[in-house]
Each structure stands twice: as structure tokens, then as C-alpha cells.
Amino acid sequence: MAFRGASADAVAALSGELETMDPRGSADVAGDLFTVADTLRAEGALRRFATDASLPSEAKSGLVGEVFGGKVDEATLTVLRSAVTRRWTVGRDLPDALEHLGVVAVVRSVGTDTGRLADELFAFAQAVKENPELRDALADPVRSPSDKRVLLDSLLGGRALPATITLAGQSLAGSHRTVTAALTEYQKVVASVQSQGVATVRVARPLPDAEVRRLGSALEAQYGHPVHINLLIDPSVIGGIRVEIGDDVIDGTVSSRLDDARRRLVG
Incomplete structure (x- = not known):
């Protein structure tokens, strides 16, 4: 907000x-x-x-x-x-x-579990984005709030922090444009409380932990504060990585380089 x-x-x-x-x-x-x-x-x-x-x-x-x-x-x-x-x-x-x-x-x-909270919120937001049936069920104005919360409990209960379940439920309040918009805002709040930035990193396949740590260190050095990394597996990337942090986009993907090559050939 x-x-x-x-x-x-x-x-x-x-x-x-x-x-x-x-x-x-x-x-x-x-x-x-x-x-x-x-x-x-x-x-x-x-x-x-x-x-x-x-x-x-x-x-x-x-x-x-x-x-x-x-x-x-x-x-x-x-x-x-x-x-x-x-x-x-x-x-x-x-x-x-x-x-x-x-x-x-x-x-x-959540004390020291803020990193886990951020990861769980990101994962749930991605699930909502990628599952039209879930997205429609959570947005359905006919469905009662209690019914929606039962749905959330069935998805997150016993798997996520109580704080994650609380915020997932709050995302249904209607004070944000969509559930995913609310969840995105909550991720920013988590990062703010930690005095961090948030970077969405798109890759074709999972990165080893050591590479994630090196990337985090590089982003921290560039932006002057710690950066929490949300790793998103995206097959369209082909290879390389795409980093989105705030309004900045650092695109080092193979697909991006191929697109640049095509534009130069057409030009």
C-alpha cells in the first residue's frame, strides 16, 4: 500500500x-x-x-x-x-x-523465520497465478469467506507457518485488487521488516545453493542492502538468468540474446 x-x-x-x-x-x-x-x-x-x-x-x-x-x-x-x-x-x-x-x-x-515466510508467500502466490481453478475459487464472490479459508487450510495446513496461513487468509479481504497483488505486497513488507530488497530470479532449472548465495552477494553489493531471492523456474528462459528487482531488470538469458540477434538481422 x-x-x-x-x-x-x-x-x-x-x-x-x-x-x-x-x-x-x-x-x-x-x-x-x-x-x-x-x-x-x-x-x-x-x-x-x-x-x-x-x-x-x-x-x-x-x-x-x-x-x-x-x-x-x-x-x-x-x-x-x-x-x-x-x-x-x-x-x-x-x-x-x-x-x-x-x-x-x-x-x-515469526522471529528468525522471516526467510521461510517470504519463501512460502512467494510459493503460494505462484500457485495461485499458475492454477486458474484455485485463483477462481479464491476470487469467487459467491463462495463464503469461511469456505475459502477451509480451502486455504487444506492447501497450507501442516505445511506452512501459521503466519503464512494468516496472511494467505488476509489476502482474501478484498483490500487489494487481487489475491496475488496482496501476496506480492506482503512479500515486500517481509523484505522491508528485514531491511532487504526482493529479487525474482528466473532460470531454466534450479540453481545450486552456492550459486544462489553468490548471486545474493552480488546483488547486495550492487544495491547496498541484502536482497531476498525468489527463484522461479521458467523453461522459456532456455539458459542464463533474468533478475527483476524493483523497476530494474537484468536480462542475461539465452532467449533474450536470441531475440536481440533476430532484431539485428531484421533491422
Whole structure:
């Protein structure tokens, strides 16, 4: 989610506050934040009151306490009270920010397993992209949310981290354009929490671990920060590798060189 102006400042400050909290309770806080975000999206009057810059902060903080007190974790309530005292560029940024903070909390809850979380999110996103039946089932508006979650549990239960299952379920919330768009955003959050970049590397066949490590070191040296590599097997590559990191594309594939040769011959 992209935030601008006052909303970007608010999200940065709230993210800093979240980092000071005990990560052992992060999973509960995340679930609360997702629920509150849904409530604010559904209740326009409450959202407008909570983001009205002309109202005293004390009034907005008090309302949050009345509405959500006793229903969410105390740590969550602290985040909410802080959130409503801040300025927001547009009202809808508040629920979007709370959802984003919920994703951050999920990532913090896994401790040192962030690499595994990133890999599992990438693998599930690829499964959704490559399986039209699964993609349609998850996007079907007639299918109930509980039915979709049962489907997710059958696919991921016992195979993935609880955090992966939580975020896979959150991707169904409809706050992103598609499920895969949500999962892509979550991967960026994981990388951000780790102070990493994310590179999608397309190869014709799996790379040995040593080559993956060398590539990661080379990308880190080039971009000035660690880079998490998502390895994608793509037979159309033929040979070589294609690296996509942010808006940059480093194409060293045989298919790319063949295409260049054809263009030169035609030209």
C-alpha cells in the first residue's frame, strides 16, 4: 500500500511504535488490527470521526476506547489511540494503514523465520497465478469467506507457518485488487521488516545453493542492502538468468540474446 504526505508520516511513526512492542504478542495484535481495519471500512461514520483533523485528539482517542476497549488486546488499543491522533491525507488511509501494520505484526511474530515466510508467500502466490481453478475459487464472490479459508487450510495446513496461513487468509479481504497483488505486497513488507530488497530470479532449472548465495552477494553489493531471492523456474528462459528487482531488470538469458540477434538481422 502506498501512502503519501501526512499518511506516510503517520505510518512511519506507528511502525516505529510497533517495533517497541513485545513480538510475542504480535500475532494477536495483527488479528485485532485486521478486524479493526475491516470495521472502519464498513462503518463510514466511525472512520470519518476517527480521521477528522478538526476534532480534539482526546475525543477521538476516547471514542476508540469506547468502541474497541475490551474487544482487542491492550497493545492494539495503544496503537489505535495513537493512530487516531495523527493526520491522514484521506480517511481511507487509516484502515489501510492498520491493515499494513497488521501485516508488519504478523512478520514480527515469526522471529528468525522471516526467510521461510517470504519463501512460502512467494510459493503460494505462484500457485495461485499458475492454477486458474484455485485463483477462481479464491476470487469467487459467491463462495463464503469461511469456505475459502477451509480451502486455504487444506492447501497450507501442516505445511506452512501459521503466519503464512494468516496472511494467505488476509489476502482474501478484498483490500487489494487481487489475491496475488496482496501476496506480492506482503512479500515486500517481509523484505522491508528485514531491511532487504526482493529479487525474482528466473532460470531454466534450479540453481545450486552456492550459486544462489553468490548471486545474493552480488546483488547486495550492487544495491547496498541484502536482497531476498525468489527463484522461479521458467523453461522459456532456455539458459542464463533474468533478475527483476524493483523497476530494474537484468536480462542475461539465452532467449533474450536470441531475440536481440533476430532484431539485428531484421533491422
